[in-house]
Amino acid sequence: METPETLLLTVHGSHLYGLNHAESDMDFYRVVSTPPSQNRFGDVRKKNGIQTVESGLDDSVFDFKTFAIHAYNGVPQALEAMYSPVATIDVLKAYRAGFRASVQSMSARYIHAIEKFASFEFKRRRHSLRYALNLREAISNNGRFEPVLSESDKEMITEMALSKDFIKHLRKLSYFELNLDEDLIQRSL
Numbered sequence: 001m002e003t004p005e006t007l008l009l010t011v012h013g014s015h016l017y018g019l020n021h022a023e024s025d026m027d028f029y030r031v032v033s034t035p036p037s038q039n040r041f042g043d044v045r046k047k048n049g050i051q052t053v054e055s056g057l058d059d060s061v062f063d064f065k066t067f068a069i070h071a072y073n074g075v076p077q078a079l080e081a082m083y084s085p086v087a088t089i090d091v092l093k094a095y096r097a098g099f100r101a102s103v104q105s106m107s108a109r110y111i112h113a114i115e116k117f118a119s120f121e122f123k124r125r126r127h128s129l130r131y132a133l134n135l136r137e138a139i140s141n142n143g144r145f146e147p148v149l150s151e152s153d154k155e156m157i158t159e160m161a162l163s164k165d166f167i168k169h170l171r172k173l174s175y176f177e178l179n180l181d182e183d184l185i186q187r188s189l
Contacts, residue, residue, distance in 0.1 A: 004032035007064055008096075009089035010081050017080075017130060018149045027058040029081040031092065035063040064092075071099065074106030076113055076131060079138075080147040100143035110135040111176050118170060119184045122161050125170075129157040132173040139175060 013027030014020035049062035060077070062070070070078035082099055090096070110131050117128035133153060137145035149157070160169040167185055171178060 004034040004063070005091075006089050007031045007033055007091040008067075008081065008087055010084040010087040012060070012077070012081060012084070013058070016084060016086065016147055018154055019126065019130075025053075025056045025058055028060070029077065029084075030059060030061045031064055031067045031081070032061055033064060035066075072102055072105065074101055074109040076109065076134070079106065079134075079145075083145060083147050085146070085148060101138060103139055103143050106138055106143065107135060107176065111174075111178065114170070114174060115178055115180060118167075118178075118180055125166060126157050126161040129160050129170060129173060132170060133157065136173065136175055 008029070008031035010016065010029050011027065012029040014024045015026060048066040049060055051058065051060045053059075062078075067078055067081070071082045079101055082096055082101075087093075087096075114128045114131045114135075117124040117131070130149065133149075134145045134147065160166060160173075163169060167180060167182055170180070
């Protein structure tokens with residue numbers, strides 16, 4: 001069976017956002033021309049794609065159609081790959097440059113993720129804040145945002161995620177009313 005052509009390959013996860021540390025694994029997001037072939041041993045089906053984790057490398061592979069649908073529908077990981085400024089393979093450069101997410105779909109997905117991650121440990125609370133920043137920027141920028149955090153944004157969301165006033169900070173950062181389980185969040189702080 002012929003290997004599908006890689007159309008987009010970008011670092012992903014903490015190395016993309018700039019939140020990586022010495023123990024962070026290396027995540028990649030790959031878009032291929034045709035659906036990934038049969039799972040190899042150890043691969044995990046992931047929302048119509050394949051994820052392989054091996055020796056500290058995490059490779060998530062999606063065909064172009066699935067990637068485009070996920071991005072249009074506001075799936076955070078797809079949008080982060082769509083807007084990545086550090087792609088090493090980029091046959092989709094013109095497509096990516098002109099792409100705009102549906103802010104309505106994106107808002108629903110991001111609000112769900114913000115609310116979900118707010119109730120957990122520091123790392124996920126920080127993701128909740130990062131999602132709020134991305135959504136805020138996308139609303140102001142016609143559906144686009146920069147997934148790489150500035151040094152000041154990294155410092156800000158780290159301090160907020162550690163703060164006893166996390167809920168207040170998250171509500172202030174978000175443009176939307178959030179349905180948060182404040183008791184559960186307070187127990188996680």
